[in-house]
Amino acid sequence: MLNCSLPMIDAHIHLDLYNPADAQQIMDECQSCGIKRVIAVSMNLASSLVNQEWLQRYPEQVKVAYGFHPEQKLPSEAECQQLFDWINQHQTEMVAIGEVGLPYYTQLEAKNNGQAFSQKPYIQLLERFVQIADLYQKPIILHAVYEDAEIACDLLEQYNVTKAHFHWFKGSEETTRRMSRNGYYISVTPDVVYEPEIQQLVRQYPLEQMMVETDGPWPFEGPFTGQITHPSMMKESCAVIASMKGLSIEETASILYHNTKRFYGV
Numbered sequence: 050m051l052n053c054s055l056p057m058i059d060a061h062i063h064l065d066l067y068n069p070a071d072a073q074q075i076m077d078e079c080q081s082c083g084i085k086r087v088i089a090v091s092m093n094l095a096s097s098l099v100n101q102e103w104l105q106r107y108p109e110q111v112k113v114a115y116g117f118h119p120e121q122k123l124p125s126e127a128e129c130q131q132l133f134d135w136i137n138q139h140q141t142e143m144v145a146i147g148e149v150g151l152p153y154y155t156q157l158e159a160k161n162n163g164q165a166f167s168q169k170p171y172i173q174l175l176e177r178f179v180q181i182a183d184l185y186q187k188p189i190i191l192h193a194v195y196e197d198a199e200i201a202c203d204l205l206e207q208y209n210v211t212k213a214h215f216h217w218f219k220g221s222e223e224t225t226r227r228m229s230r231n232g233y234y235i236s237v238t239p240d241v242v243y244e245p246e247i248q249q250l251v252r253q254y255p256l257e258q259m260m261v262e263t264d265g266p267w268p269f270e271g272p273f274t275g276q277i278t279h280p281s282m283m284k285e286s287c288a289v290i291a292s293m294k295g296l297s298i299e300e301t302a303s304i305l306y307h308n309t310k311r312f313y314g315v
């Protein structure tokens with residue numbers, strides 16, 4: 050049994066995508082599991098409104114980010130404007146812009162189905178979010194994997210935005226080096242327990258720029274098969290990261306916790 054008193058922060062969770070009773074149970078259990086905070090990211094405006102309710106109910110434990118998840122149909126210009134206006138009105142309550150990024154999996158699926166797909170409007174939308182992050186001086190939470198991470202890096206460099214969090218990152222060694230050099234952070238999900246690709250990334254990336262997350266309610270495999278994704282799963286992630294970095298679990302958890310606190314200012 051892992052030490053349950055280790056303070057931890059779930060750096061990326063979709064509270065609004067859980068069935069409300071499950072989300073409630075998670076929030077009730079967080080304290081006894083040592084989960085001090087969760088960073089609740091948003092899919093779009095409707096999702097931002099739900100996360101805002103969680104923030105109002107749990108102002109200490111829930112910290113929110115507002116944005117538009119790239120793996121969905123593009124919003125109309127009117128919808129974009131509504132979201133930007135809303136972010137503008139609520140920017141003091143959010144700790145970051147997110148989740149935003151590029152539609153890697155949607156594009157892959159379109160390609161596999163022989164359908165045409167234009168990434169360009171998604172890149173333009175991401176550029177607007179980078180500008181907003183820069184304007185409000187907030188961190189930006191990115192869904193940008195493999196080749197898409199390079200496009201995200203180009204935009205971040207163009208606007209000199211350095212507070213970037215690539216959640217559940219996967220990509221080439223070269224891009225990984227570019228990201229760590231630029232001071233960007235990554236976060237690791239519970240799949241680090243059973244995915245060699247993620248274990249390799251953990252070996253390569255500086256622990257000082259790493260966080261842990263669940264991306265809940267996204268389900269996991271291996272020892273987590275069939276379980277509702279819960280922030281307490283991050284203890285297992287921590288144990289694996291600790292063994293890869295040759296540190297104790299306590300030391301590793303403490304570094305990850307302080308990284309997240311520092312990055313999000315929470």
Ligand SMILES: [Zn+2]
Nearest residue numbers: 061090148264
């Ligand atoms: Zn996510």
